Amino acid sequence: MxxxxxxxxxxxxxxxxxxxxxxxxxxxxxxxxxxxxxxxxxxxxxxxxxxxxxxxxxxxxxxxxxxxxxxxxxxxxxxxxxxxxxxxxxxxxxxxxxxxxxxxxxxxxxxxxxxxxxxxxxxxxxxxxxxxxxxxxxxxxxxxxxxxxxxxxxxxxxxxxxxxxxxxxxxxxxxxxxxxxxxxxxxxxxxxxxxxGNGPLAVQGTKRILTEGSEWPAAEAFARQWEIYAPVRASEDAEEGARAFTEKREPVWRGR
CATH class of the missing domain: 3.90.226.10 (2-enoyl-CoA Hydratase; Chain A, domain 1)
Structure with a gap:
């Protein structure tokens, strides 16, 4: 065995x-x-x-x-x-x-x-x-x-x-x-x-900000957050999330 x-x-x-x-x-x-x-x-x-x-x-x-x-x-x-x-x-x-x-x-x-x-x-x-x-x-x-x-x-x-x-x-x-x-x-x-069930890119970006954000200098916090947020906002998943909401259906995430 x-x-x-x-x-x-x-x-x-x-x-x-x-x-x-x-x-x-x-x-x-x-x-x-x-x-x-x-x-x-x-x-x-x-x-x-x-x-x-x-x-x-x-x-x-x-x-x-x-x-x-x-x-x-x-x-x-x-x-x-x-x-x-x-x-x-x-x-x-x-x-x-x-x-x-x-x-x-x-x-x-x-x-x-x-x-x-x-x-x-x-x-x-x-x-x-x-x-x-x-x-x-x-x-x-x-x-x-x-x-x-x-x-x-x-x-x-x-x-x-x-x-x-x-x-x-x-x-x-x-x-x-x-x-x-x-x-x-x-x-x-x-x-x-x-x-x-949530957008994977959004979830990963959220985790990263929660994990790293407390260490950022206050004067740089929003700029550093934007570096993580901008690619997520421009992603296909972000568009799919908005489209699924307006079409009243569950989103289909692709992680890109």
């Missing part, structure tokens, strides 16, 4: 579903898993028929973070150009949703934070426990968590290493949608399909 791959990749229409498939290791990330996720992100970015990605974990758990046993054996769960887990340093240009059940801890939480949206089951919890091991969260958690939760909450959670119930993460704005336990993936897919 052949071994299951470390990462499962499936299509759901215009949505790419990426599942970390190491339940025996609590979906901890080793080199093979990082490479599998990175390859999936490359596929999402390069395939014009894919509009949105969903990342989840097998067996009722999202991810325990880096596989420490593999790390001690000399493995580095990084992908050149994309960083830890093939994702955290360079997420895809297209929207990415984390569907979290069980727990997302350490690097697992950093994977979720690298996604644009998080959907979590009510029984899920999150955390950056690295300080309890004499380490720090170097996979983007300390950079992204303050933006999503605010500096006071992020500081408390990162310095204590506490586990954060999904309800608290939702109240802080880290989790976008809180759903019954076991429903995170179906809810994430429903959200992904809703996003995928």
């Amino acid at each position: 052949s071994e299951q791959p470390e990462v499962l990749v499936e299509r759901d229409g215009a949505v790419l579903v990426v599942t970390v498939n190491r339940p025996q290791a609590k979906n901890a990330i080793n080199k093979a898993a990082a490479e599998g996720i990175g390859a999936a992100m490359d596929q999402l970015d390069s395939d014009d028929s894919l509009f949105v990605g969903v990342v989840t974990g097998a067996g009722g758990t999202f991810s325990a973070g880096m596989d420490l046993k593999a790390f001690l054996a000399g493995e580095k769960p990084h992908v050149p150009g994309r960083g830890f887990a093939g994702l955290v340093e360079r997420p895809p240009a297209k929207p990415l949703i984390a569907a979290v059940e069980g727990f997302a801890l350490a690097g697992g939480f950093e994977i979720a934070l690298a996604c644009d949206l998080i959907v979590a089951g009510e029984g899920a919890f999150f955390g950056l426990p690295e300080v309890r091991r004499g380490l720090l969260a170097g996979g983007g958690g300390l950079l992204r968590l303050p933006r999503k939760a605010g500096l006071p909450k992020a500081t408390e959670w990162a310095l204590t290493g506490d586990r954060i119930p999904a309800q608290d993460a939702h109240a802080a704005g880290v989790v976008n949608r809180l759903v019954p336990t076991g429903e995170a993936l179906p809810a994430a897919l429903a959200l992904a399909r809703q996003i995928a």
